[in-house]
Amino acid sequence: MKTYLSVVLHAHLPFIRHPEHAYHLEEMWFYEAMHETYLPLLQALDRLEADGIRGKLTLSLSAPLIAMMADGLLRERFVAQLERMRDLARADRAQSERPPDARQLADYYESRFDELRAYYLDELGGDVLARFKHHAQGHRLELMTCVGTHPILPFLESDAGRRAQIRAGIAEFEQHLGCRPRGIWVAECAFAPGIDRLLAEEGIAFACLEDVGILTADAPPVYGTYAPLVSPAGVAFFGRDQLASAQVWSASEGYPGDYDYREFYRDLGYDLPMEVVAPYIHPDGIRHHTGLKYHRITGDVDLGDKDFYRPDVAAQRAREHATHFVHARQGQGRELFERLGRRPAHLTCSYDAELFGHWWFEGPLFLEAVLREAAHHPELQLVSPLDYLAEEPVQQQATPGISTWGEESYFGVWLDPSNAWIYRHLRNAEASVIGFVNDAAQGVFDGDPELGRALRLMGQQLLLAQASDWAFIMKTGTTVAYARERQAGHLAYVERLGEMIASRAIDLDLLVELEERYPIFGALDVAWWHQDAPPVLSPSS
Numbered sequence: 001m002k003t004y005l006s007v008v009l010h011a012h013l014p015f016i017r018h019p020e021h022a023y024h025l026e027e028m029w030f031y032e033a034m035h036e037t038y039l040p041l042l043q044a045l046d047r048l049e050a051d052g053i054r055g056k057l058t059l060s061l062s063a064p065l066i067a068m069m070a071d072g073l074l075r076e077r078f079v080a081q082l083e084r085m086r087d088l089a090r091a092d093r094a095q096s097e098r099p100p101d102a103r104q105l106a107d108y109y110e111s112r113f114d115e116l117r118a119y120y121l122d123e124l125g126g127d128v129l130a131r132f133k134h135h136a137q138g139h140r141l142e143l144m145t146c147v148g149t150h151p152i153l154p155f156l157e158s159d160a161g162r163r164a165q166i167r168a169g170i171a172e173f174e175q176h177l178g179c180r181p182r183g184i185w186v187a188e189c190a191f192a193p194g195i196d197r198l199l200a201e202e203g204i205a206f207a208c209l210e211d212v213g214i215l216t217a218d219a220p221p222v223y224g225t226y227a228p229l230v231s232p233a234g235v236a237f238f239g240r241d242q243l244a245s246a247q248v249w250s251a252s253e254g255y256p257g258d259y260d261y262r263e264f265y266r267d268l269g270y271d272l273p274m275e276v277v278a279p280y281i282h283p284d285g286i287r288h289h290t291g292l293k294y295h296r297i298t299g300d301v302d303l304g305d306k307d308f309y310r311p312d313v314a315a316q317r318a319r320e321h322a323t324h325f326v327h328a329r330q331g332q333g334r335e336l337f338e339r340l341g342r343r344p345a346h347l348t349c350s351y352d353a354e355l356f357g358h359w360w361f362e363g364p365l366f367l368e369a370v371l372r373e374a375a376h377h378p379e380l381q382l383v384s385p386l387d388y389l390a391e392e393p394v395q396q397q398a399t400p401g402i403s404t405w406g407e408e409s410y411f412g413v414w415l416d417p418s419n420a421w422i423y424r425h426l427r428n429a430e431a432s433v434i435g436f437v438n439d440a441a442q443g444v445f446d447g448d449p450e451l452g453r454a455l456r457l458m459g460q461q462l463l464l465a466q467a468s469d470w471a472f473i474m475k476t477g478t479t480v481a482y483a484r485e486r487q488a489g490h491l492a493y494v495e496r497l498g499e500m501i502a503s504r505a506i507d508l509d510l511l512v513e514l515e516e517r518y519p520i521f522g523a524l525d526v527a528w529w530h531q532d533a534p535p536v537l538s539p540s541s
Helices: 025-050 063-070 072-093 100-123 128-137 159-177 195-201 211-215 242-249 274-280 311-339 363-374 385-391 422-441 449-465 468-476 480-503 508-517
Strands: 003-011 057-061 141-146 183-185 206-209 236-239 346-352 380-382
Touching: 003 025, 003 311, 003 363, 003 385, 025 063, 025 072, 025 100, 025 128, 025 363, 057 128, 057 183, 063 128, 063 159, 072 100, 072 274, 128 141, 128 159, 141 159, 141 385, 159 183, 159 195, 159 422, 159 449, 206 211, 206 385, 211 236, 236 346, 236 385, 242 311, 242 346, 311 346, 311 363, 311 380, 363 380, 422 449, 422 480, 449 480, 449 508, 468 480, 480 508
Parallel strands: 003 057, 003 346, 003 380, 057 141, 141 183, 183 206, 206 236
Antiparallel strands: none
16 A cells, blocks of 8 residues: 655745845845755755655746746855855854854854855856756656746636746746756646646646645546546646645644744844844845844744754754654555545645745755655655656546635635736736737738837736736735835836837837846747647647
8 A cells, every 4th residue: 555745845936136236125035045945955855865865856946936046146146145144143153242052053054154155156056957957857856837927827818818928937947947847836826727728738747736626626526635636638736635734834733833943033133233233134224034043933932032043953853743744644645545445645745845944944854854754664655746647647537626725725815905906907918918919920010120029028027017926915015015116117118118019119228128137038939929829739748
């Protein structure tokens, strides 16, 4: 009796790159994700490779994240940020009044940031995508793409608009990783009937959904979420297992809430006197998280009452939790084997990748320990969804239901009084791009290269405007001003470029400015928006 387990990590950030500012707070999201999640994950995979540990994780990489990982400016700034945080640890240790525990943690962080810098520059040559590809080729990792800029596909106006976003994600993935993906992360697990057909047309074999999408399919799923659902178009949809997933992501009930783990919300950027921390934070004196966090969760106490963090104790807890997780999945699999008529269960555990490292600092150690522990239990097979389909080709068939993995499994996060204003403008922008693309296909532009260049940028700005991140931020109330600025800015560029194309008066300086500021979707083809665009691949490819 065996149980299949797929751990699927979704890696995404909105495209944030501000060459006009030497220090931009929202760019910090990328640097934090790099040093807390993606480099530690790669280091864990390196160690597993060195020790010959088998087992596979699945990772989706969104187009904006891929473009940022590949960008030369952001690479340089990331190294500078690592050095800045290392130097902050040194400065803290130099304070004579600091207690011994704080000094030890300063040493810990100085070593950590030095090690990460050396790993990034010397081991990876600054190219994390190449190392992800290496582990995919070594069958330790299954790489998926994501839908374009992470839009809510059911909210887009047309199949042409949805197809363009799907192709944008595939093209960016293929450009930087050198292969065509078979799996795709549908942003926010947002699904509506018809999307499966568009995915199949691009050769996509599988995607992940919230369990509600499987359980509300148009035909009752015989095996529930413990086997994928294959739509009439031929795409296999894997539903998230709530029991296994909540054991990891829930801060209140899951592993990340353990009192020995690092406290996320207390950071040296706020703890130290301004005269000490000022050289290492925003030049305007704006305090922010630095990644140097000296305290553990401790318990239900005020932030000021937290105990000092003990990295060795936390690492041991991560290993213990990994052992518990593996044994729990074995027990779950044994129970389901009988309930499913002696059929092996497939458990899909899907998470935001940044849970591991950024939100839950010990998360990458946990994942590594899960693979190490599972290697001792061959009846629990850590596979990618694609591997599972190869081993178990006969699956239940139906069309999934409308769903997301947002609150209550529907769309309220992204369609709310705080953000509803954007959709009229997004629909008008999409219609405008499609109209110009159809004009171009009919030869209206007479092959004018400047008009074609402007139209490509118009499409790029539409893709960036359609990112779900801006609506999400408006709803959650975090950096709302920035989200509104980005949303309005991309829409304004779409409108301005459309006016230029309609009047045949192209501002070449604006084209150069946009091309330099937004180095993403270099393989963009305006034919993606053509209403009669043929499929790139047949569903059986």
